[in-house]
Amino acid sequence: MAQQHRKLLIIGSGPAGYTAAIYAARAMVEPLLVQGMQPGGQLTITTEVENWPSLIEIQGPELMVKMEEHARAMGAEIKFDTVNKLDLGVRPFRATCDSGDVITADAVILATGAQAKWLGLPSEEKFQGFGVSACATCDGFFYRGKQVVVIGGGNTAVEEALFLTNFASKVTLIHRRNELRAEKILQQRLMKNPKIECVWDSEVVEVLGEDTPLGVTGIKLRNLKTGAESVLDTSGVFVAIGHSPASELVKDQLELHDGGYVKVEPGSTRTSIPGVFAAGDLTDHIYRQAVTSAGMGCMAALDAERYLAEHHEAGMPAPDMAQIEPATA
Template sequence: MAETRHTKVLIIGSGPAGYTAGVYASRAMLEPILVQGIEPGGQLTTTTEVENYPGFTEVQGPDLMIKMQEHAQAMGCEIIGDIITDLDLSKRPFTAKGDSGNTYTADAVILATGARAKWLGMESEEKFKGFGVSACATCDGFFYRSQEIVVVGGGNTAVEEALFLTNFASKVTLIHRRDELRAEKILQNRLEKNPKIETLWFNQLDEVYGTDAPLGVEGVKVKNVKTGEITDIPCKGVFIAIGHAPASELVKDTLDTHMGGYVVTKPGTTQTSVPGVFAAGDLTDHIYRQAVTSAGMGCMAALDAERFLAEQDD
């Protein structure tokens, strides 16, 4: 039976930003409701070892997110497994509609919807998506034991995926359109030392090909960006690792955005262009994009929301 729930603070999203906002909003006695969204736990649930979160020399991404969720719940945050499909920010209380049919009204909203993997937008990529083409090595790497794999990209995501995939693959070919990587030096060093990884410079993915019945990848054609020469690389899996785009679909027409959809916040705060609406984490951050900075912004958003609500009561 569909119902309407009211809360002082509605938190939308459940990565480090959302759960940390839940902890702080709960401690401020705001009795927040957190709606987890399409990917409970966010991007960290699709990574393996996390080595750069303070307090953990090494922790599995999904385990870290479970701990954060449990922490928020222990503080009193109500966590709901629903997906917000519509958000009306035109008047207070704000109104959010869930995929479940439930409606949530709130005096303040904290947006922590994060970011999602980017795709190249190729027809052949779309055809084999889920059948050999993936954007998540930790989700799908297991399926390519002793197989040859291709990774596309040149940043941290691509190098991390390539390194992780060597746990399963017989060979990983990293395709990058430039002649140097953007990844952190420590990751580049690991890549260079790994005998299973070969880097193909100045190339970009031109086509993914394979079988139709059953649907499956057999290889890729890559194009040299300088000479135009096409090279054929046999492989069973193709991992697209070209970064992420902010998940701002809910608010792209109501809040100020920039840099391809990132929500704009006032400098030094999490305030958006609508009073009472706050944004934190990868939804707003096109520079750092780290779990620890997202958690910090989740804290800021809860404190900003608390101050906002206190001012309304004056």
């Protein structure tokens, strides 16, 4: 077990984490970034990315490799490990990793992201990125003139269905109940749209598709009242049953809102604990885009750099150096 101290610890390696590392390294803060269980975040399970400025098209995993390379080139240290315990009640803050390593830090940037909630079907997992998506804004463009389905009944599902009518020839909304949970104004827009059809009291039991090339061709539905099964042809399946922010590390330490998202001060990345900053999908339940996450990563690095500068001048509590080994590159 190794122990080390850093001015700044960044937890998470999606667009927010890597961008924070780039900016912090350029500010000579010498950040340490711990990647987590899924280095690169959600973009590593995405295929084509067509909305990243300056790149007409790039594969999601490739984009994240380039971000990691950029962060390393700027001087950030990147550690393949997972923080499984974070104590924000001590100064300096103390993180314990899955490897047993302990990192103390004067400031922390949380960029652990969020995960879409899935149906839990093996066939759904098989076609993720190949016809199954959890982001209409990200992937709707690929379904121009095609039929798609949206699964869910809340605001997100209705908004995704309405957005997809800009591209798809037909959108079918599938819901387990016979009425929606979405706001009334959204329901009215949905019902008035001639491209949208609703299938009530039904659940998806299997995603159907082909292997060569890998792609979705339809779904198998079960009516929850009658038990009858049917097949619906579709080229795309959009699962819109919510997201789960990865806030387990701080759920009892920081102020959260909207189902577990870390709350930050408006116009900043500052959390309810001074010296702790949050960026990306961990805080964002509205936009959830790679480019907005990257922007927040930049903000977090600038906020952290200012915090560190101010508090080092004032005399920041020093770690117990007898218990901490020097950091190694």
